[in-house]
Amino acid sequence: MGNLADRIEEYLKRILEQTSEGYIMLQRSELAGVFSCVPSQINYVLDTRFTVERGYLVESRRGGGGYLRIVRLELGLEGQYQQVMRQLIGEQLSRDRLNGLMERLVNEELVTLREAALIKSILSGDALSGEFRDWDVLRARLMKNILTTLSREDL
Amino acid sequence: MGNLADRIEEYLKRILEQTSEGYIMLQRSELAGVFSCVPSQINYVLDTRFTVERGYLVESRRGGGGYLRIVRLELGLEGQYQQVMRQLIGEQLSRDRLNGLMERLVNEELVTLREAALIKSILSGDALSGEFRDWDVLRARLMKNILTTLSREDL
DNA sequence: AAGTAGAAGGTCAGGAAAGGTCAATAAATG
DNA sequence: CATTTATTGACCTTTCCTGACCTTCTACTT
Numbered sequence: 001m002g003n004l005a006d007r008i009e010e011y012l013k014r015i016l017e018q019t020s021e022g023y024i025m026l027q028r029s030e031l032a033g034v035f036s037c038v039p040s041q042i043n044y045v046l047d048t049r050f051t052v053e054r055g056y057l058v059e060s061r062r063g064g065g066g067y068l069r070i071v072r073l074e075l076g077l078e079g080q081y082q083q084v085m086r087q088l089i090g091e092q093l094s095r096d097r098l099n100g101l102m103e104r105l106v107n108e109e110l111v112t113l114r115e116a117a118l119i120k121s122i123l124s125g126d127a128l129s130g131e132f133r134d135w136d137v138l139r140a141r142l143m144k145n146i147l148t149t150l151s152r153e154d155l
Numbered sequence: 156m157g158n159l160a161d162r163i164e165e166y167l168k169r170i171l172e173q174t175s176e177g178y179i180m181l182q183r184s185e186l187a188g189v190f191s192c193v194p195s196q197i198n199y200v201l202d203t204r205f206t207v208e209r210g211y212l213v214e215s216r217r218g219g220g221g222y223l224r225i226v227r228l229e230l231g232l233e234g235q236y237q238q239v240m241r242q243l244i245g246e247q248l249s250r251d252r253l254n255g256l257m258e259r260l261v262n263e264e265l266v267t268l269r270e271a272a273l274i275k276s277i278l279s280g281d282a283l284s285g286e287f288r289d290w291d292v293l294r295a296r297l298m299k300n301i302l303t304t305l306s307r308e309d310l
Numbered sequence: 311a312a313g314t315a316g317a318a319g320g321t322c323a324g325g326a327a328a329g330g331t332c333a334a335t336a337a338a339t340g
Numbered sequence: 341c342a343t344t345t346a347t348t349g350a351c352c353t354t355t356c357c358t359g360a361c362c363t364t365c366t367a368c369t370t
């Protein structure tokens with residue numbers, strides 16, 4: 001584990017643990033400076049190590065005063081939210097199964113009633129019937145996205 | 156958020172909150188003086204941060220005794236906000252305008268941070284790029300749908 | 311009333327300051 | 341030796357900042 005990418009990874013995870021906000025902000029070029037490497041190396045580390053699957057979310061902004069923001073997802077809830085849900089959702093998600101899922105999420109108090117109504121209003125697709133190739137596949141993808149968002153530690 | 160534009164934005168929002176009239180009046184060159192920048196920088200900030208989507212209106216007058224006037228638009232609590240929003244959204248809704256709208260809804264405390272993140276995660280379309288014919292049109296339709304849902308009394 | 315000088319604010323193009331992408335190469339691994 | 345993983349550098353996009361030049365308004369002069 002002595003290579004550059006691994007060291008940058010460790011470094012980021014260490015300061016990420018020390019913070020209480022659930023996220024850190026930094027500048028790509030600055031970090032590259034610390035490790036004396038090209039800036040794009042940072043992207044490599046972020047792309048390979050700080051993925052959603054591993055429990056992280058990365059946001060950024062370009063231009064003057066730009067930044068990178070690495071958000072940690074709640075590992076505690078990840079069991080409930082992500083692993084279980086992902087398996088449950090699979091590649092496709094029918095309207096009925098969506099409703100079942102939402103009910104369960106509300107019962108377990110992982111989402112509020114309002115949030116549930118919101119999600120259903122979008123994913124039930126009344127407003128959009130006929131727009132998509134395969135609505136069930138889309139619904140599954142969106143639902144995973146939603147769960148990932150809801151497990152952000154900074155919300 | 157250390158860059159100039161962000162600082163000017165904060166400054167303006169702060170004095171805008173402290174006033175009771177709902178608007179502020181100031182001179183472009185004077186403000187530019189406060190931040191030691193060129194006057195056109197002020198226009199940049201106004202154009203990018205104080206848009207209608209975000210709930211602001213900017214009026215101005217040239218010539219001797221000219222001024223800038225920034226008006227904060229409140230969304231009436233009476234559910235008329237839906238109409239306002241519908242008009243604002245129109246037939247198409249770009250990502251940038253969506254973000255502006257969401258910021259406003261959060262500011263007005265009509266949606267929570269979580270709800271905002273949720274909506275953005277779906278409508279920003281990262282997960283679905285290439286799926287749709289016209290994503291801006293879709294985004295507008297979905298957003299209207301969402302607002303309708305959120306204005307339900309029983310949630 | 312007409313003209314004009316000065317005092318605002320407006321526009322736009324260009325450059326600088328971030329971060330992003332991709333393909334070529336090098337290193338490690340099996 | 342083959343394949344995956346890491347590293348680099350050239351080039352791109354987005355966001356910000358500045359300065360030159362333009363338009364509008366007021367006030368004053370004639």
